[in-house]
Amino acid sequence: MSYIERIPTGIKEFDKLIQGGIPKGFTIAVVGEPGTGKTVFCIHFIGNGLQLGDKGIYVTTEESRSSIIKQALMFGYDFDSAINNGNLIIIDALMEERGDPWSLRELEVDELINKIIEAKKMLGYGHTRLVIDSMSAFWLDKPAMARKYSYVIKRRLTKWDLTIVLTSQYAVTTSLGFGFGIEHVADGIIRFKKSIINGRLRRFLVIEKMRQTDHDKRVYEIDIVDKRGLVIVGPYNISRGEFMIPASVIRKIIESEIKKEIEY
Numbered sequence: 001m002s003y004i005e006r007i008p009t010g011i012k013e014f015d016k017l018i019q020g021g022i023p024k025g026f027t028i029a030v031v032g033e034p035g036t037g038k039t040v041f042c043i044h045f046i047g048n049g050l051q052l053g054d055k056g057i058y059v060t061t062e063e064s065r066s067s068i069i070k071q072a073l074m075f076g077y078d079f080d081s082a083i084n085n086g087n088l089i090i091i092d093a094l095m096e097e098r099g100d101p102w103s104l105r106e107l108e109v110d111e112l113i114n115k116i117i118e119a120k121k122m123l124g125y126g127h128t129r130l131v132i133d134s135m136s137a138f139w140l141d142k143p144a145m146a147r148k149y150s151y152v153i154k155r156r157l158t159k160w161d162l163t164i165v166l167t168s169q170y171a172v173t174t175s176l177g178f179g180f181g182i183e184h185v186a187d188g189i190i191r192f193k194k195s196i197i198n199g200r201l202r203r204f205l206v207i208e209k210m211r212q213t214d215h216d217k218r219v220y221e222i223d224i225v226d227k228r229g230l231v232i233v234g235p236y237n238i239s240r241g242e243f244m245i246p247a248s249v250i251r252k253i254i255e256s257e258i259k260k261e262i263e264y
């Protein structure tokens, strides 16, 4: 079997579940409802890369650049220094500040891709970790385009020596699963989930897919801890029914997606 170079996420116990890390060059989908730990996961991925000598590009659409920097610092990653040293670029797609070369004027996929390539050129040679957190913002008004956009992003960016983490919200209450688009093109899918159990919020993750990897199939309880970040608590005996979106809801999502695609 040929050797596969793996990119650790920086969450030690998690990396063990995927034979040491994400295969280099992969595009991974990190999906889940708000508040499940997706952004924290992304911060580890970028922060760990910086520690190991990778470059980083972090596109943030739901929080400002300064919010990401503050959150990272809570877990011991100094993103400010990395930016000043030319190893990290945070593209702020939320706040458009005058004169800031690393913000997006429009939430357009073409502008996003061009900006990422510009950032990659600026960072120079070498493996770069890219996070787009989240993709959902780019197809809020045209969810039927999610799959096509995801495909375009993967096709145009993979040649740039990047390993990519794309996040996506699952907002079942808004009737559409914005995650469906990226899951179709992703080489790996990590699903985050939250649940109130006995009056307390608990969080979980499961690796649903990781190409070229004999990955763990269990649901793991996770916790987010001050100064440490995301930690794996242990396998959790949760029933499939509790974890998955109910079949009836999935059916509704698919029906509305098909309807939208016909309309387009």
Ligand SMILES: Nc1ncnc2c1ncn2[C@@H]1O[C@H](COP(=O)(O)OP(=O)(O)O)[C@@H](O)[C@H]1O
Binding pocket: 032, 033, 034, 035, 036, 037, 038, 039, 040, 041, 071, 074, 224, 225, 226, 227
């Ligand atoms: N310093 C901290 N200490 C403990 N928990 C934290 C800290 N910072 C963030 N969190 C937890 O992380 C959660 C946010 O997770 P986040 O990754 O932003 O979710 P999302 O899936 O929406 O991206 C918060 O609700 C909080 O529980």
Ligand SMILES: [Mg+2]
Binding pocket: 038, 039, 040, 062, 133
């Ligand atoms: Mg987030």
